[in-house]
Amino acid sequence: MKRRKMDLAEAPKTFAKGVDDRFQAATPLRGLLNKVFPDHWSFLLGEIALFSFVVLLGTGIFLTLFFDPSMKEVAYDGEYLGLRGTMMSAAYESSLHISFEVRGGLFMRQMHHWAALLFMASIIVHMARVFFTGAFRKPREINWVIGVILFLLGFFAGFTGYSLPDDGLSGTGLRIASAIMLTLPVIGTWLSAAIFDGEFPGHVIIGRFYIAHVLLIPGLLLALIAAHLGIVFKQKHTQWPGPLRTNTNVVGERMFPRYAMKQGGFFMAVFGVIALMAGVFQINPIWLFGPYRAAEVSSASQPDFYVMFMDGLVRLMPNWQIYFGNYSLPPMFWPAVVGLGALFTLPMAYPWLEARKLKDYRTHNLLQRPRDNPERVGIGMMALTFFVIATISGGNDVIADKFHISLNAMTWAGRIGLVILPPLAYYISVRICLGLQQHDRQVLAHGVETGIIKRLPNGKFVEIHQPLGPVDEHGHPIPLEYAGWTVPKKMNRIGALAPAVKGFFFPVEKPAEAPVSPAVGGTTKREEIKSGR
């Protein structure tokens, strides 16, 4: 038998061949390398959430190495002088240990917390983008629902994590969580007793929250994030309408190398911003809060910002208690249970509600400019206004204190604002959308205002409009159809939409032709590209 010589140059080839023999990977790999992604800044907002989740996983694993989820009472004798000798739970003690005795532990804790805030904040911004552009429409309703569930899971991941250090502030939050459970009709006391293993606070809640926070919720999050991305991958990303872009294609750049590099660079940027914030801004100084004691509380007791809307609704709720004979329904039931439930189920149902109302059951791969669906923008702004007022009311005591406003006045302003402002936001945003629509149509019909005033022989002054498209024999522009694209509204922006002329290849479109309808854009002959560089 001839002894085969190892050829190093051939090694990758042999390896690749082996892989393909076993997994038939070549064709799918080519598909992956070639997959085209549309490019727009607003498509990167969801990535912020994804990347902060990665940071959360990494920093979270670090924290579990030191955290002790036990409520056993111990006397603190660590580095931090201001608590030495104080009785506290082992959970709180180990959180202090991470902050003061683990080298870089405080930095990791703060990164974890800032990453959590960034995760939730970017989910909100991403959801707003998806909603206002109509990206949730068929065939992406399920992914929208998964997104809403991801927010809900993030909400609970955040709340359980915030509770783990068992400090004075988070203990107050737990107390309120128990009170919210108690408001449930019939089963309230049973539910609270089951979760806290008897009377609040009991001895097990930190351990139970710990396993929820490090295993159950992250597991679900991971699975749903995978599903979320998988569906985006399968259905291909939506794109804005524009030249060459149709409902059946994706216009953008191939995944490798440029798009993937952008993603990698953006991950570094997100990670960098989290690290920067964790170093520059102190977050959740638990050593000042002290261990949780049922008798101790601080002014300005608030949950993290993504729970604040609920706290705000609870603050604004009037003291209406409903009695059923010997039984009663506390007022907190409405904002905390019904409110939270509605805020999560209504958005989930929205894609089908909208499709039903518009009788629109077609597949949409092109986004809609927000102005083209004023109704949706109005509803979205209404919901957003409601959310923002509720969130602000969650911090109304801090605002009252720092801006010297009466606390009671803040509460009343919130109550009235919650009723009046959302419909107002609806009306105003619908009107703005209609106005923008009208202006688009006007420019398409008459051309762009040039700012040049012409005096006619009869003494009349007129402004010259530069036509966007062809003109008739009198030089008047022929009105163009609106195609859902951005309409250029300044003279110097005309032509900016077309690809640049310079380069190795002939231009595929004439620059001046930019704002034309898709029918014209698609049929031009193109020179083939001869070589890659």
Place this chain on the structure above:
Amino acid sequence: MTSDTPARRRARVFARRAGAPSRVRRRLGAAVRMLAALALAGGVYTAFTPGAFAEDNVQLSAAAQEGKAIYDTSCISCHGRDGQGVTERGPSLIGVGSASVEFQVGTGRMPMARQEGQAEQKPPQFDDAQTEQLAQYVQEIGGGPELPAGTLVEDLESNPDALARGGELFRVNCTSCHGFGGGGGALSSGKYAPSLGASTPEQLYAAMLTGPQNMPVFGDNQLTPEQKKQIITYITLQLQEDKDPGGLFNLGRYGPSTEGVAIFLVGITLLVFTSLWIAGKS
């Protein structure tokens, strides 16, 4: 302590004031300057005409006489002759003690710019010597709680436990209004607990001892002088002087509300600009 204390009388007047219609707390600079000018003029006048009122209270010490001179120009219009109080304007000062004067005048809350729900802290109008003289005068006409002599901050070298004990007492007694970080907080209907960020040990001690405005009184039976000193030690060494270890900025230690603002104003803003650049044409 009996129930009919002067502090109670003072509270009665304040309580009425709290119900007064105007609660606008904006500082009226002009009024303050006017008062200051009047006080200065009065001070100068009395300084050059010593003994003008001396016959009335021959038993007053020299410092108290100086204090009385200031009192008669700056305080008498609301608190009345010899600290008897004026109905609807100012409470009696009999029995409030020098500690109360040192707090109210030393923090600039007195003289008030005008009648309002809560006396606002402002730059003090009298220097330390004058404040002491006023305090001496009020102490001599009616008695009441006094600040102890000596330092009010425990020495951690000899008593390292003071900080943690002070922290425990602070969280039980003080945080509910002044907050974990000592940044202050809102009370009902426009009243508020002030920030402790710039309070001196003397002011802190006097405030606990006398319960100014809506703050409860922490008498020496409830919090012993030693415990008060521990609280002051915690406030000065931990909350005021200790640099926050978690960052260059502590976001005011307001907790999640400012953290939520920061994540949008800094985190989301930076990253949105980054993504605008990434997807930008240039």
Place this chain on the structure above:
Amino acid sequence: MTAVDHGETGTPVDVNDPHLTRFDIVKEGLRRDDIEIVTYESHFHGPNSKAEKRIVRNISFLFLLSGVLTLAFLVFYIAWPWKWELGHQLSDYYTPILGVTLGLGLLSLGFAILAWAKKLLPHELSIQQRHGEPSSDDERLIAGQTMLYVADELGVQRRPLLKGAIALGMAPLGLAIGAPVIGGLIQNPHKDEEPMMYRTGFNPAGNGGKPVRLTREDGSPIRPDDVSAGGQMTVYPGIPHGATNEHADSPTLLIHLRADDAATTRAAADGDKNGRNKGSMWGNYVAYSKICTHAGCPASLYEQQTNRLLCPCHQSQFLITDNAQPVFGPATRRLPMLPLTVDEEGFFVAASDFKDTVGPDFWERP
């Protein structure tokens, strides 16, 4: 080769043709994936242009800067004093330095990669067909029929006995799996021997039948003299672990009212509609549960002049002089009053447990 019309799939090429360039093979792949490159252009005029060199320099600088900053992170991580000390110390800058070096290091790395992708790589515009069409009707029919055939094979439809037996046979399994999960968690909140919803640490039953003293956090009992008029004190039941979270519903606010406020309060308490607060004051002292009846936070912001108690969580306000009735905010129920008296040694004791239910409201509260 000639121009290709948009929308056509183009002509296949033989990828084994030795004359093909690598890009030709890439293009064949694109064709098979239904992708057309519309524009593909460099940012620069010709190779090694001045602009390109400048950008390469900038990107290299960013990469190097990232390396320097990350190294600085390591150096500071190891060498900078990091143990917390009281006061303004170098160690207070440990976390900021870590954050700034790592953060800026990552940002420079990120921007180096981004600039590389954005400025050096050719700008391209590609079009890929989506192929999002649903399956053909035939395919759907086949899949549907196959599933129905599977059901037929099982034959449950034809054998009603089996259907019932499966339902009855498998349902208990589901319950059996669920039972330990639920059953292990269930606690009866209304156990007779320890009615946790209605009993606090001040109940004499927890103290061998003797009235429970009011104590400070350290367990020391309280004399009336200890609280100044206009003052308040947080008190706990004087039983073992009375001041810990074992008795989270027991913290109480003992308030020494001024004489005329006390008179008003006493009149209100004695005129209490259901009579529960009658005679609960002792002298000018009154004690209210500190646990807010709304959400359970300590309602402990005591305003001594306006005689209000404010809860910092949801801003419920209670009027001390009127049985702690809520006067503002979401709370609906007054704070329970603790019946006060003084024992033979002159210390405060609770004459009995709270007569109203302490803590947040719930469905079956009597």
